[in-house]
Amino acid sequence: MDILHEFHEAAYDPYGYAHALKDQGKKIVGYFCSYTPEEIIYAAGLHPMRLFGSKTDIHMAERHLQSYSCSLVRGAMADVLAGRLSFLDGTVFPHTCDSIQRLSDIWRLNTNLGFFADVVLPVKLNTQSARDYMVDVLNRFVHDIEKYFALKISDERLLGAIETYNTIRSNLLSIYELKAKNPSSIKGEDLYAIVRASMVMDRDELCVRLPEVLKGLHQKASAEKAVGKRLMLVGNICDHPDIYSIIEKSGGDVVWDDLCTGTRYFDGMIEVKDMQDPISAIAERYFTRQVCPAKHSSPTARGEHVVKQARLHDVDGVVFLQLKFCDPHSFDYPYIKEFLDGAGIPNMILESEDQLPPEGQLLTRFETFVHML
Amino acid sequence: MIQTDEEKKKRKFKSAGKMRDIMFQYYIDAKSAESNGKKVAWITSGGPVEPLIVMDVIPVYPENHGAMIGASHMGGDLCEKAEAMGYSGDLCSYARADIGCAPVNGGPISGLPRPDMLICCNNICGTVLKWYEVQARYFNVPLFIFDTPFCHTGFGDEARKYVRRQMEEYISFLEHACGKRFDFDKSMEVGRLSLAGQRLWQEVLDAAAQKPSPITAFDAFFFLALIVTLRGTQTVVDFYTELLEEMKEKVDLGVSAVPQERYRLLWDNLPVWYRLKWLSDKFASHDACLVADTYTTAWCGSMKYIDENNFIDSMAEAYTRIYLNIGIDEMAKTVFEMIDKYNVDGLVMHSNRSCKPYSLGQYDIQRMVQEKKGIPCMMIESHMVDERSFSESQIATRIDAFMEIIKQRKS
Numbered sequence: 025m026d027i028l029h030e031f032h033e034a035a036y037d038p039y040g041y042a043h044a045l046k047d048q049g050k051k052i053v054g055y056f057c058s059y060t061p062e063e064i065i066y067a068a069g070l071h072p073m074r075l076f077g078s079k080t081d082i083h084m085a086e087r088h089l090q091s092y093s094c095s096l097v098r099g100a101m102a103d104v105l106a107g108r109l110s111f112l113d114g115t116v117f118p119h120t121c122d123s124i125q126r127l128s129d130i131w132r133l134n135t136n137l138g139f140f141a142d143v144v145l146p147v148k149l150n151t152q153s154a155r156d157y158m159v160d161v162l163n164r165f166v167h168d169i170e171k172y173f174a175l176k177i178s179d180e181r182l183l184g185a186i187e188t189y190n191t192i193r194s195n196l197l198s199i200y201e202l203k204a205k206n207p208s209s210i211k212g213e214d215l216y217a218i219v220r221a222s223m224v225m226d227r228d229e230l231c232v233r234l235p236e237v238l239k240g241l242h243q244k245a246s247a248e249k250a251v252g253k254r255l256m257l258v259g260n261i262c263d264h265p266d267i268y269s270i271i272e273k274s275g276g277d278v279v280w281d282d283l284c285t286g287t288r289y290f291d292g293m294i295e296v297k298d299m300q301d302p303i304s305a306i307a308e309r310y311f312t313r314q315v316c317p318a319k320h321s322s323p324t325a326r327g328e329h330v331v332k333q334a335r336l337h338d339v340d341g342v343v344f345l346q347l348k349f350c351d352p353h354s355f356d357y358p359y360i361k362e363f364l365d366g367a368g369i370p371n372m373i374l375e376s377e378d379q380l381p382p383e384g385q386l387l388t389r390f391e392t393f394v395h396m397l
Numbered sequence: 398m399i400q401t402d403e404e405k406k407k408r409k410f411k412s413a414g415k416m417r418d419i420m421f422q423y424y425i426d427a428k429s430a431e432s433n434g435k436k437v438a439w440i441t442s443g444g445p446v447e448p449l450i451v452m453d454v455i456p457v458y459p460e461n462h463g464a465m466i467g468a469s470h471m472g473g474d475l476c477e478k479a480e481a482m483g484y485s486g487d488l489c490s491y492a493r494a495d496i497g498c499a500p501v502n503g504g505p506i507s508g509l510p511r512p513d514m515l516i517c518c519n520n521i522c523g524t525v526l527k528w529y530e531v532q533a534r535y536f537n538v539p540l541f542i543f544d545t546p547f548c549h550t551g552f553g554d555e556a557r558k559y560v561r562r563q564m565e566e567y568i569s570f571l572e573h574a575c576g577k578r579f580d581f582d583k584s585m586e587v588g589r590l591s592l593a594g595q596r597l598w599q600e601v602l603d604a605a606a607q608k609p610s611p612i613t614a615f616d617a618f619f620f621l622a623l624i625v626t627l628r629g630t631q632t633v634v635d636f637y638t639e640l641l642e643e644m645k646e647k648v649d650l651g652v653s654a655v656p657q658e659r660y661r662l663l664w665d666n667l668p669v670w671y672r673l674k675w676l677s678d679k680f681a682s683h684d685a686c687l688v689a690d691t692y693t694t695a696w697c698g699s700m701k702y703i704d705e706n707n708f709i710d711s712m713a714e715a716y717t718r719i720y721l722n723i724g725i726d727e728m729a730k731t732v733f734e735m736i737d738k739y740n741v742d743g744l745v746m747h748s749n750r751s752c753k754p755y756s757l758g759q760y761d762i763q764r765m766v767q768e769k770k771g772i773p774c775m776m777i778e779s780h781m782v783d784e785r786s787f788s789e790s791q792i793a794t795r796i797d798a799f800m801e802i803i804k805q806r807k808s
């Protein structure tokens with residue numbers, strides 16, 4: 025499909041995309057983590073863009089970050105120091121893990137990219153006081169943006185933003201569901217490009233493009249029987265698009281995931297109840313969407329979620345994708361593995377830093393795993 | 398510098414034995430809690446412990462236990478056990494040691510007593526959140542999370558409201574877990590003792606401002622255990638009062654902690670628990686005294702936010718604004734103050750692979766210190782209780798080189 029080309033470009037050259045957008049007069053706010061209240065940034069007429077950090081000259085981060093911080097954090101720091109983020113009009117740091125927390129300090133003290141905000145969200149997402157605090161923090165964020173950019177974010181704009189995001193999220197979900205139902209309908213790398221580009225591309229454009237993609241896929245979706253073993257990826261961010269094709273070569277097919285660059289990005293619609301103010305509605309989604317390991321809803325929430333999703337999507341095996349030095353995910357791995365083992369779902373783990381192991385070696389590992397299934 | 402036995406004895410703290418006894422008794426009490434009908438709570442080192450004392454619950458600190466494991470050189474083995482359970486070797490070694498210890502009751506005191514509840518305050522790190530989730534699953538006991546929003550550049554009204562409400566939630570959690578009412582009168586008394594303990598602890602640390610110093614950071618690492626584990630009790634107040642007296646005597650007699658104190662250094666981050674003696678000897682061999690550190694100060698650093706007459710309310714704020722829960726520029730300010738207060742010639746930073754919130758940002762702090770204070774800095778890298786990560790010869794060479802610079806600057 026030609027239309028996918030656009031997604032691939034945005035996914036693989038996000039900074040190029042950003043520069044082009046900037047040339048059209050857009051203001052761009054970079055952010056980390058799927059807990060960023062993007063709706064608010066969008067409602068302010070700004071363009072929210074997720075930063076992943078490229079993998080070039082990652083050593084430039086060495087002046088500020090020890091070698092034992094994850095490659096995402098180091099990559100982002102290297103990018104900003106090298107001037108690759110000059111298109112930014114601001115950066116937003118939601119509170120997540122200890123590494124991002126400190127990256128925020130280092131960023132604030134060493135860069136000058138206009139707007140800067142820490143959105144210190146609650147860490148526990150299961151009490152009324154945390155809900156109220158979340159609303160307070162989001163309102164404060166609204167206020168900070170309004171003040172810095174000298175504008176007003178009306179409730180109307182927020183409601184519009186909610187609609188936009190619901191459209192994006194529900195379309196992404198439908199594309200994922202299609203993949204799960206009919207894996208041959210879309211290649212893994214295309215699916216990856218779509219979800220990743222959705223954090224990069226103009227959101228209004230996405231609202232038009234995603235339904236087109238979905239329509240195209242439905243038309244194309246043949247009765248072709250899937251041959252690959254059905255796999256689910258679980259982990260932080262997947263920064264290695266090659267993984268999908270290597271898995272396909274080895275006889276597997278990624279049909280679902282629990283990743284920041286996957287379902288954790290689009291899980292959960294925002295429902296605005298009667299008379300409810302839009303900020304509370306946005307806040308509420310964080311309490312109902314699937315939880316990330318840097319947040320708490322119950323000690324077993326993620327394990328239960330992963331098993332449930334694996335069953336729901338008829339998964340033959342799970343591949344944990346772990347970024348080295350990622351504390352929250354490393355703490356969760358053993359118990360989620362135990363839950364999967366208990367449910368009789370085979371699993372393997374692949375730990376990586378900024379670079380993947382050589383393709384040949386990876387292929388052998390995946391083949392061995394897939395043959396076992 | 399060779400010391401005679403007599404001189405060595407003079408330098409020793411008589412109070413050390415007493416403290417060992419107190420800690421021994423504390424762990425006996427904790428371990429026999431069940432048979433005495435008492436409840437045990439595991440709590441994070443920077444957690445709000447006072448309400449537990451009010452409720453007569455025995456607080457137990459896995460981090461203090463971790464320090465003991467490290468000091469007994471049992472960390473590597475227990476961390477390895479956790480790794481065999483699937484935990485990455487890059488995780489905090491306190492957490493790994495504790496997780497590896499629980500199923501086998503290992504370590505120097507054959508494990509901690511089983512918790513009836515877990516109290517996790519994330520004012521020190523996100524690691525404790527994950528670690529306590531692990532233990533909540535393992536022991537299948539209630540977990541209370543005291544969520545203290547990170548104060549990058551300040552402490553806003555939203556956060557103030559949130560932590561105060563959690564104090565109420567914490568109290569009702571305890572009332573529920575213990576099946577009795579919270580005694581607010583008693584909480585005033587516990588609060589008063591807690592604050593008195595913190596003030597005395599600050600005084601102990603302040604003594605290092607004298608030249609030569611009667612105390613080193615290594616002594617502080619040792620004596621720290623009480624303000625961590627028994628904060629809010631009379632025991633702490635009595636003990637530190639005596640310790641202060643002993644220190645005054647030393648000053649009167651002109652006994653210094655390091656025989657020929659010529660250079661004064663500041664330590665940053667947690668201690669390397671399994672190399673305390675080695676490091677202490679190493680620096681002393683250069684006539685250098687590590688007079689102070691940023692770690693032990695953390696247990697009295699937010700006293701200024703406590704209102705003695707309104708302890709329960711104000712402690713929520715104080716616990717949120719502790720040293721590790723603030724931005725690195727704020728931390729750097731504390732470091733500058735300490736450099737001046739203790740008049741130090743150099744900064745030794747422990748780049749602690751175990752503790753990202755403490756260590757990431759150290760490079761920036763180091764640069765700020767060099768710019769503002771113009772003193773040399775050095776870095777030592779390790780995992781604070783996993784002795785497998787320590788490369789002695791490399792670190793020895795670094796210390797020697799660092800001390801060369803300090804000596805040249807002073808001569």
Ligand code: SF4
Nearest residue numbers: 094121123260350351
């Ligand atoms: S990968 Fe892990 S450590 Fe790195 S930023 Fe994400 S949550 Fe934090």
Ligand code: SF4
Nearest residue numbers: 489521522524751752
């Ligand atoms: S050493 Fe650091 S990471 Fe480990 S428990 Fe303490 S504060 Fe948390």
